[in-house]
Amino acid sequence: MEATTVLYETDPDAHISVQDLTMAYGDFVIQRDLNFTIRRGDIFIIMGGSGCGKSTLLRHLIGLKAPASGRVLYDGISYWESSPADQQRIKRGFGMSFQSGALWSSLTLAENVALPLGEYTDLTAADIAEVVSLKLSLVGLSGFEEFYPSEISGGMQKRAALARAIALDPAILFFDEPSAGLDPISSRRLDDLILELRVSLGTTIVVVTHELASIFTIADNVVFLDAETRTMIATGNPKTLRDESPDPRVRRFLNRGEI
Amino acid sequence: MPGQLNLQFPSPDNLRVVLADSWLLTDSRPSPDDIALQLQSRSDIHSISFDGTAVTQWDSGLLIFLARVFQLAGEHSINIDPDGLPDGARRMMTLATAVPAKEDTGKHSEHPPLLERIGLRSLSMWRAAPEMLQFLGDVTLSFGRLLRGTAQFRRSDLMLIVEDVGPHALPIVSLISFLVGLIVAYMGAVQLAQFGAQIYIANLVSLGMTREMGALMTGIIMAGRTGAAFAAQLGTMQVNEEIDAFRTLGFNPIDFLVLPRMLALVLMMPLLVLYAGIVGITAGMFVAVTAFDISTFEYYQQTVRSMAWTHIWVGVIKGTVYGILIAFAGCLRGMQCGRSAQAVGEATTSAVVTGILFIVIAASLLTIMFQELGI
Numbered sequence: 001m002e003a004t005t006v007l008y009e010t011d012p013d014a015h016i017s018v019q020d021l022t023m024a025y026g027d028f029v030i031q032r033d034l035n036f037t038i039r040r041g042d043i044f045i046i047m048g049g050s051g052c053g054k055s056t057l058l059r060h061l062i063g064l065k066a067p068a069s070g071r072v073l074y075d076g077i078s079y080w081e082s083s084p085a086d087q088q089r090i091k092r093g094f095g096m097s098f099q100s101g102a103l104w105s106s107l108t109l110a111e112n113v114a115l116p117l118g119e120y121t122d123l124t125a126a127d128i129a130e131v132v133s134l135k136l137s138l139v140g141l142s143g144f145e146e147f148y149p150s151e152i153s154g155g156m157q158k159r160a161a162l163a164r165a166i167a168l169d170p171a172i173l174f175f176d177e178p179s180a181g182l183d184p185i186s187s188r189r190l191d192d193l194i195l196e197l198r199v200s201l202g203t204t205i206v207v208v209t210h211e212l213a214s215i216f217t218i219a220d221n222v223v224f225l226d227a228e229t230r231t232m233i234a235t236g237n238p239k240t241l242r243d244e245s246p247d248p249r250v251r252r253f254l255n256r257g258e259i
Numbered sequence: 260m261p262g263q264l265n266l267q268f269p270s271p272d273n274l275r276v277v278l279a280d281s282w283l284l285t286d287s288r289p290s291p292d293d294i295a296l297q298l299q300s301r302s303d304i305h306s307i308s309f310d311g312t313a314v315t316q317w318d319s320g321l322l323i324f325l326a327r328v329f330q331l332a333g334e335h336s337i338n339i340d341p342d343g344l345p346d347g348a349r350r351m352m353t354l355a356t357a358v359p360a361k362e363d364t365g366k367h368s369e370h371p372p373l374l375e376r377i378g379l380r381s382l383s384m385w386r387a388a389p390e391m392l393q394f395l396g397d398v399t400l401s402f403g404r405l406l407r408g409t410a411q412f413r414r415s416d417l418m419l420i421v422e423d424v425g426p427h428a429l430p431i432v433s434l435i436s437f438l439v440g441l442i443v444a445y446m447g448a449v450q451l452a453q454f455g456a457q458i459y460i461a462n463l464v465s466l467g468m469t470r471e472m473g474a475l476m477t478g479i480i481m482a483g484r485t486g487a488a489f490a491a492q493l494g495t496m497q498v499n500e501e502i503d504a505f506r507t508l509g510f511n512p513i514d515f516l517v518l519p520r521m522l523a524l525v526l527m528m529p530l531l532v533l534y535a536g537i538v539g540i541t542a543g544m545f546v547a548v549t550a551f552d553i554s555t556f557e558y559y560q561q562t563v564r565s566m567a568w569t570h571i572w573v574g575v576i577k578g579t580v581y582g583i584l585i586a587f588a589g590c591l592r593g594m595q596c597g598r599s600a601q602a603v604g605e606a607t608t609s610a611v612v613t614g615i616l617f618i619v620i621a622a623s624l625l626t627i628m629f630q631e632l633g634i
Contacts, residue, residue: 105599121285130323131284137326138354143361150599169284169318196354200347201318 006081008073015040015172015204016061021070023056029230030056034070036223036235043198043205043218045238048225049253054208055099055176057225061206062174063091074172092120095170099177101157103149109136109160110145116167135163139193155186162190166197173197175207179214191217212256216242224250262320263313264289266297272305274298275343276328279313282321291327298335307332309343317348325352394591398521401513405522410514417519424485425527429534431484432477436468436535439476440542443467448551457551461561464543465536469566469574473535475622477528478581482614486589489520490610493593494603502594517594521586528582529575536574569634577625584617 010017016038023030030053038044046054059065060072063079071078074090082090103112113132117123123131136142139159149157158178165173178194179187191214197203209215215222215238222241224234226249234241234250242254265277274297282288298304307328314321325348332339341349371379404410447463493516496502505512540562547553592610596602 106601123284127284127323130326131319134319134323134326134355137356137358137360138351140358141361142355142358148599148601150597150602193354196350200350200354202347 006078007076008071008078010073010076011037011039013037013039014073015042015075016206017071017073017076018061019071019073021057021060021072022068023053023060023065024068029068031225031230031232033231034223034225036232038204038206039221040204041198041202042220043194043207045215045219045222046206046208046225047210047215047222047253049210049227052225052227053230054210054225058174058176058206058208062094062096063087092168093171095165095168095173097158097161097165097173097175097178099180101149101154101161103157103161103164105149108146108148109141109152109163112149112160113164113167116164120168131167135167136160138166139163140189155182158182158190159193162193169201170203172204172206175205175209177209178207179209179211184213187211187214188217194218212254215254224253260315261286262288262324264293266293269308272303273308274304274306275308275310277310277313278321278344279315281315282317282324284318284320284323286320288320288324291324291331294328295331298331298337304335304337306338306340308340311343311345311348314345317345321345321348322351322355326355329356390595391591394594395587397513398517398587398590401511401518402521404514405518410518411510412515412519416515417522420519420523421527423488424481424523425530428481428484428527428531431480432531432535433538435476435480436473436538437542439472440464440468440539441546443472443539444543444546445550448546452551457547457553458557458561460543460547460551460553461558462565465540465562465565466570468539468543469536469570471574471577471622471626473539474532474574474578474581475618477531477535477578478585478618478622479615481524481528481531481582482585482588482618483611485524486585486610486614487607489586489589490593490596490606491603493517493590494596494606497594497596498598498600498603512594517586517590520590521583524582524586525579528578532574532578533571536571573629573634577622580621580625581618584621585614588613588617 008017008019014037018034018036018038021034022032023034034057046057048054056065060067066080072080074093077086077090079087079090103109104115107115110129110132113135114128117128117131121128133142133145136145139162141156141159141163144152144156144160149160152160158181173194175194178190182190194205194207195218198205205218207214207218219238221236222234222238223232224241225231226233233247234245236245238254241250243251245251245254260280262282263279265279267275267277269275274294276294294307325344329339329352331337341352344352370376401410444460444464448457448460451457451459451463493502496516502512502516505515544555544558544562547558548555589610592606592613596606
């Protein structure tokens with residue numbers, strides 16, 4: 001297996017490095033020449049207007065879609081140049097919270113969280129049950145173990161999906177539009193939860209969102225994708241970009257178009 | 260090195276839990292049972308403190324241990340002083356205990372007793388009956404609007420559905436009808452040959468296929484193929500709130516979705532039944548000519564002699580009735596669908612089962628009715 005692992009030199013802080021990435025569906029290029037680094041323990045936000053390819057970039061980062069060209073590196077290891085077994089191992093370190101939750105509707109919340117634990121660890125049933133109730137209590141859903149996803153509200157579904165995403169103590173957590181469809185208070189609580197996970201567990205967190213409130217509350221760094229030029233036009237700290245970016249498009253976006 | 264646990268008593272009423280080394284989920288970890296024993300045997304303990312300075316690495320393994328200790332402390336009404344824990348673990352435990360567990364949610368994982376289940380099932384069936392009648396009423400009203408020309412639906416939708424339930428079903432209807440014709444002919448011929456009456460294969464096949472088997476087999480194929488598709492389409496639309504979108508915009512979903520589907524099957528079923536009859540009779544001819552020494556012309560003559568328009572009408576009427584029932588069952592289950600992937604699966608299954616059940620009941624009633632009427 002060692003022979004198939006392709007290692008590239010990256011910044012020692014870098015957890016995920018995106019190098020010269022071009023994303024395309026067939027001949028249709030979504031974004032080209034993406035170059036940015038996500039540092040270990042950072043909360044990194046992928047932002048941009050609707051339809052610019054934010055979610056597509058996320059699909060590339062979680063190994064669901066292969067790049068048209070370029071590389072995605074995790075600790076210097078190129079995902080798409082690795083063997084399937086290595087890819088599986090890299091993916092084991094991911095936790096993903098999908099836009100609509102994507103809870104399995106035929107399973108209870110407890111079973112949703114328990115499934116990856118049962119498949120990928122040697123834990124006993126009793127241990128799994130304890131981990132499940134711990135994870136559900138972390139997202140404030142203690143006591144909802146036996147509920148089916150259809151029996152709880154959208155906000156609760158999102159939190160349950162987060163509980164499933166953190167079931168295996170992932171090194172990287174991905175969120176697709178975590179606050180979409182949530183009221184401001186639930187959305188704020190989810191942001192606090194994301195911050196808390198980073199502080200307590202040192203998890204690297206990658207978020208796709210265009211909620212400015214979230215961006216300024218939680219982000220350490222962002223990458224800004226532009227739909228028109230089909231490439232990234234800025235990366236860095238959002239507050240710095242808002243006040244000092246030389247690019248008027250970035251300043252406009254981060255100031256809600258009010259300049 | 261796997262996690263180490265040490266219990267100390269800095270003062271008689273304080274239990275200090277000293278944690279060391281690595282507390283990972285994948286390693287073996289000390290169990291909290293020792294703490295439970297201490298708490299049980301020594302009633303003078305009033306608080307628990309921690310010393311986690313020697314912990315090298317931790318994940319959920321440590322947290323589930325702590326969750327158990329916190330729970331034990333709660334049961335014995337003992338104070339917890341989490342200050343000595345590793346910083347991250349302390350914060351996670353604060354988070355985990357921030358929202359108290361919801362109790363009395365009315366959820367039980369165990370099965371209710373048999374009698375209760377029978378009762379619940381009966382009640383739900385009883386409640387389903389008015390729903391079905393309501394749907395029947397809605398569909399009837401919708402047909403009324405169709406006749407008056409006020410029903411709202413898109414003609415192009417109707418055409419697409421007609422194409423899907425008619426021409427696209429021909430290959431499977433051909434295959435099944437041919438094989439059924441073959442079986443009827445062969446089974447009958449072996450018996451008839453004992454009396455040297457092989458020529459009556461033609462009567463058996465033509466009557467059997469046109470009056471009964473053509474309609475029945477086509478009905479069952481369409482229940483599995485089209486009834487299921489209707490339920491899955493409408494069910495998924497229900498999940499995506501598309502049906503609600505129709506309602507909100509003032510469209511009647513029965514007119515817009517159910518009516519074209521019913522209409523398509525009512526138009527196509529008679530044609531499919533006629534087609535199935537022809538294919539079945541051809542299969543009978545194939546058996547008679549190849550295996551039982553009857554010439555094509557003889558078989559043709561015998562078929563024409565045995566056939567009457569009434570047999571064809573009986574088959575076509577049965578087929579049309581089955582078509583209405585299949586579309587009704589498929590659309591009913593689709594419209595009743597819940598809002599999850601699981602529910603779509605249940606709706607589809609239920610549509611096929613209901614459709615076939617309706618067909619078999621209708622087949623028996625119609626056969627008796629035609630018998631009584633002497634048709």
